[in-house]
Amino acid sequence: MTPAARMQAAIDILDEVVAAARGQGAAADVIVARYFSTRRYAGSKDRRAVRDLVFAGIRRAGEVPASGRAAMIGLAGDRPELADLFNGAPHCPAPIATDEPVALAAPLPAWLTERLLPVIGADELPALLERAPLDLRANRLKIGRADLLARLPEAVAGSLAPDAFRLPEGTRVEAMPEWNQGLFEVQDEGSQLLAEAVRARPGQMVVDLCAGAGGKTLALAATMANEGRLIACDVDRMRLARLAPRKARAGAEMIEELLLDAGHEDRALGPLGGQADAVLVDAPCSGSGTWRRNPEARWRLTPERLARLSQTQAHVLALGAALVRPGGRLVFAVCSLLPDEGADRIAAFLADNPGWTAEALSLGRASGAGSMLTPARDGTDGFFVASLIRA
Numbered sequence: 001m002t003p004a005a006r007m008q009a010a011i012d013i014l015d016e017v018v019a020a021a022r023g024q025g026a027a028a029d030v031i032v033a034r035y036f037s038t039r040r041y042a043g044s045k046d047r048r049a050v051r052d053l054v055f056a057g058i059r060r061a062g063e064v065p066a067s068g069r070a071a072m073i074g075l076a077g078d079r080p081e082l083a084d085l086f087n088g089a090p091h092c093p094a095p096i097a098t099d100e101p102v103a104l105a106a107p108l109p110a111w112l113t114e115r116l117l118p119v120i121g122a123d124e125l126p127a128l129l130e131r132a133p134l135d136l137r138a139n140r141l142k143i144g145r146a147d148l149l150a151r152l153p154e155a156v157a158g159s160l161a162p163d164a165f166r167l168p169e170g171t172r173v174e175a176m177p178e179w180n181q182g183l184f185e186v187q188d189e190g191s192q193l194l195a196e197a198v199r200a201r202p203g204q205m206v207v208d209l210c211a212g213a214g215g216k217t218l219a220l221a222a223t224m225a226n227e228g229r230l231i232a233c234d235v236d237r238m239r240l241a242r243l244a245p246r247k248a249r250a251g252a253e254m255i256e257e258l259l260l261d262a263g264h265e266d267r268a269l270g271p272l273g274g275q276a277d278a279v280l281v282d283a284p285c286s287g288s289g290t291w292r293r294n295p296e297a298r299w300r301l302t303p304e305r306l307a308r309l310s311q312t313q314a315h316v317l318a319l320g321a322a323l324v325r326p327g328g329r330l331v332f333a334v335c336s337l338l339p340d341e342g343a344d345r346i347a348a349f350l351a352d353n354p355g356w357t358a359e360a361l362s363l364g365r366a367s368g369a370g371s372m373l374t375p376a377r378d379g380t381d382g383f384f385v386a387s388l389i390r391a
């Protein structure tokens, strides 16, 4: 493909990404993969170049652009060499007219900037969209970090979480024998810190209420040395089913899966009421802390969707609280920096539940009764986490 044909491909893909963002359709990654699955003539260099253009266009436009072309014309304004590609040749973009719509450059949609600025500085916004590093967690159940790093010359130890390390971007992790042997997991260092915040110990009874495919459950099993009871719950059968092969690979046999019936979670959770030493509620959220992985997600979020998520968060927080024994710990986490989903949620919980107190956490910086990690300051995805102790 010529550079101009790659630009046209990026415009076509972005048109689909924009339509998907408006209609809650597929993620940009999926759209890119689908586009190339029917265009076998495109080589790996073409695919990489087109993908880079698509994601540069997505990252640059804070608001949903009028079209893929408007996004790319905006990008060409910043990078003049791209403007020459609008040359009108066959299968290439038409020359740019003076009165065409141009996407404005901004990190985020205005309404989200307004909600975030009370909690993070404007200087931190661009990092929300920068490419995420490849962070991993040594699986203590099988190997210590130092021994694993001795086998991986390109790995660099993380500075925040005890088992964290980083590999060069683009490393094909799943082709590595160490991955197949379950010696490590791919996991953001911030996620690792959240699992550490649960302070799960061998022999305890711990519930991971919103376990999904078990990323944090596996980290909890490692801190518990596979001893005690660790129950991974979720209402999503497909996600929870993905935990079984992961736990087998990691050697985390202690994990029990418990599928919940949405709206009737009490049926399965009832017998566990008031018994857990610790409960992790890794609640469904906007994912605003992970926009660096899927930057078009910021175009999809609406105030209405955020309000619905806040309700779900209140619901799962109440479910989790009911499981904690007196003196036990409830850790609430979201991969979001929006106060609606973090500090405000916990303030509301503490106001409604006088028998609970927030415990200080030694990570990130304070945010209301909890703590916050950000890509700019901590090099992690963005997270809010609070640790609550039941009287």
Ligand SMILES: C[S@@+](CC[C@H](N)C(=O)[O-])C[C@H]1O[C@@H](n2cnc3c(N)ncnc32)[C@H](O)[C@@H]1O
Pocket (backbone or CB within 6 Å): 209, 210, 211, 212, 213, 214, 215, 216, 217, 233, 234, 235, 236, 239, 260, 262, 263, 265, 282, 283, 284, 285, 312, 315, 316
């Ligand atoms: C942020 S994700 C969890 C990610 C997971 N903990 C990890 O580390 O990979 C939130 C999960 O909450 C689940 N969820 C939503 N409503 C729930 C409910 N009422 N009870 C339990 N889980 C729920 C979703 O299905 C989703 O898997």
